[in-house]
Each structure stands twice: as C-alpha cells, then as structure tokens.
Amino acid sequence: MVMSDAPPSSETPGDPALQVRERRAQAWSNYRAARIALADLRIRTNLRGKPEWLGRLPGAPYERAERRLDRLRRELGKHGVGADEHSWGVLSGGETATLSGVVGIEATIAAVAPRFAMIAPQWVRQLRSLARDCPYVREQAAEGDRTAVDQLTYRLAEVVRLAPSEAARQRLVDHLPGELRPIPSDVMRLRRSGSGPIEIEFEIHTSTIELDGITVTPALRGMGLGTAGLVHLCRTADAHRLHIAGQLLPTFSADETALAALARWCRAHGFTVQERLGGRMSRPPATPKPESRPIRPLGGTPPS
Known part of the structure; x- marks a missing residue:
C-alpha cells in the first residue's frame, strides 16, 4: 500500500501543509486583533458619552470595525481555524493551492x-x-x-x-x-479518486479488499485525513466480513523513517505487517462494533 498522510517533515520550508497551518494561525491572529479593536472602540465610544447608534451609521468607525470583524469571522472556515491539528473532524481543512x-x-x-x-x-x-x-x-x-x-x-x-x-x-x-462515518452497503463507495483531498484506491477480489493506496493531497497531510479514511475502510471491511491486504510501499521511499512509520500506522489499525519495502500487509475482519454515533449533547437536542 502506498500511503502519504504525513510528509517526511512537516517543518520543511515551502511544505504546503506547513503553509496551511501558518495561514490558519494568521487568520486567527487577525480575527483576535479585530475583535480587540472593536471592543476598544466600544469602550472609547461609551467614555465619550456619544450614542452608540452614531457609530453604527454607514461608514462610521464602529460600523467599519464590525464589518471587518464579520469578514474575518467568515474567513475562519477558509483556513480551518479551530480544527484539531492531528485528528480529522468537522472543522478540519484549509485553503489548498493543489485543489484550486x-x-x-x-x-x-x-x-x-x-x-x-x-x-x-x-x-x-x-x-x-x-x-x-x-x-x-x-x-x-x-x-x-x-x-x-x-x-x-x-x-x-x-x-x-x-x-x-x-x-x-x-x-x-x-x-x-472516521469512526463516525456511516457504513455503506456498497464497499466501493469508499473509493476516492480524481481531484478530491484524498485518494483511496482498492479492488475487491472474492472476500478481500486489495488496497493499493491512500494518498492525501500535500496541503492537508498530517491532519488525520488519511487515518480517518483508513478507519472508515477498516470498519466497513469488518461489517462486510472482508480481509484487507496490500503491500508496504511508502510514498516517501527516500526517507529512511518512512517505512517504519507506515508499518506502525498499519499495525495500529490491526494489520499484520512484513516490515520491508514491498512487504505484505494483511488485516482479517474484526468483530464489528456497534456503529458509532455522536452522543447527543446535554439538553436533549443540539443547538439550531
């Protein structure tokens, strides 16, 4: 299996994933600065004894500051602000030049x-x-x-x-x-190809998923997207009583640590691995657990 979820070094200058994280940090910094500026303006307006509505007139300082804060708040999603750095979830993502x-x-x-x-x-x-x-x-x-x-x-x-x-x-x-994604009735629906953020390539032969590779677009590597895809695939294989098999072929073969890292990653998800380049890896179906669903938030219903 070819895998590229994390590059050899996430601190390499010019690394797309590092650039996404830097833009995320900058977006959050810009938003916080605008929020502080608006609060400061509100305080100064109150101290001067001026009616607040004057500042909200079109083009007034208060209105401009509010508009800027709203714009920067909307941009938080563009840069994946609030996402867990290494675990893929609802807030994950970012702006990717590779996906336009x-x-x-x-x-x-x-x-x-x-x-x-x-x-x-x-x-x-x-x-x-x-x-x-x-x-x-x-x-x-x-x-x-x-x-x-x-x-x-x-x-x-x-x-x-x-x-x-x-x-x-x-x-x-x-x-x-990955642990909350629904199990599809057709395993082939888990295949991903084309211009999306992740490619998951496999074929099904009798009772075995022959996994060819999981490849994450460079800008989103190291964020857990590949792991989420593998977890979903393993859960689906368990539910359909399918084996998973493949070869140990790291994308970054020139990196001396890549092979061991890929082997550890596969073992963590139940694979038996021959730790050598091109070595066989296999995973028998485990007893499927009840399908995971998020716990309903306290209060009975989620906020609208």
Whole structure:
C-alpha cells in the first residue's frame, strides 16, 4: 500500500501543509486583533458619552470595525481555524493551492445546498443552519472550548444520515471523523479518486479488499485525513466480513523513517505487517462494533 498522510517533515520550508497551518494561525491572529479593536472602540465610544447608534451609521468607525470583524469571522472556515491539528473532524481543512480551492465543511455546504434546495428544502435548511454556526464554533474551539465542536459533529452526522441521496451524502461524509462515518452497503463507495483531498484506491477480489493506496493531497497531510479514511475502510471491511491486504510501499521511499512509520500506522489499525519495502500487509475482519454515533449533547437536542 502506498500511503502519504504525513510528509517526511512537516517543518520543511515551502511544505504546503506547513503553509496551511501558518495561514490558519494568521487568520486567527487577525480575527483576535479585530475583535480587540472593536471592543476598544466600544469602550472609547461609551467614555465619550456619544450614542452608540452614531457609530453604527454607514461608514462610521464602529460600523467599519464590525464589518471587518464579520469578514474575518467568515474567513475562519477558509483556513480551518479551530480544527484539531492531528485528528480529522468537522472543522478540519484549509485553503489548498493543489485543489484550486478551499476544503472545509462551509465550502462543501455552499456547493451542495443549491443542488438540493428544491427537492429537499428542510434538509437544506438544516445544512445552512449548520454552516451559519460554524464560524462561532471555530471561534470557541480556537479559544480552547471544544464542547460546541461535539454538538456540531452530532448535527453533521444527523444531516449525513438524512441526506436525500447518496451523492449528497458522499460530499459531506468525509468531514466526519472516521469512526463516525456511516457504513455503506456498497464497499466501493469508499473509493476516492480524481481531484478530491484524498485518494483511496482498492479492488475487491472474492472476500478481500486489495488496497493499493491512500494518498492525501500535500496541503492537508498530517491532519488525520488519511487515518480517518483508513478507519472508515477498516470498519466497513469488518461489517462486510472482508480481509484487507496490500503491500508496504511508502510514498516517501527516500526517507529512511518512512517505512517504519507506515508499518506502525498499519499495525495500529490491526494489520499484520512484513516490515520491508514491498512487504505484505494483511488485516482479517474484526468483530464489528456497534456503529458509532455522536452522543447527543446535554439538553436533549443540539443547538439550531
């Protein structure tokens, strides 16, 4: 199996994944600075005894500061602010030059919602409500409070479950952690190819998935996307009682540590590995666990 989820060094200058992380940090820094500036302006306005509505007139300092903060808040999703650095989830992603666009839940919803607005209006309303809440969840997560991330994940899992078609579900499911993705009735739906953020290549022969490779686009490596894909594949194989087999072929074969890292990664997911270049790796089906679903947030229902 060829695997490229993490590059040989995530600190190499010019590394696309490092650039995504740097832009993420800068986006959060810009937003915090704008938030502080708005709070400072509010205090100074109050101290001067001027009516607040004067500052909200079009073009007034307060109105300009609010508009800038709103713009920067919307850009949090563009850069994946609030995402767990090494575990793929609902807030993960970023701007990728390799994919000519943004990978993120808000961008996916913006693309999916118009296509299904006529045939599934209630579902699309749920989808758009989720997207509207994302910037505020990102803000809380970046501040260290991840409670709202769990709630958002629950809501996304429900939206995926209620998707009006397989095409709609496919676009959204990859934003969930691997352990929360639904098990498809057709294993081949887990294949990923083309211009997406991840490629998962395999064939099915009798009762075995012959895994050819899992390749993550360079800008998103090291964020857990490849692991999420493998977890989903393993859970699906277990549910369908299929073996998984492949060869140990790291993408970065020139890196002396790549082979050992790939072997460790595979063993962590239940594979038996011959640790040599091209060595055989295999995984028998485990007893499938009950399909994971996010715990409903306290209070009975998730926030709308």
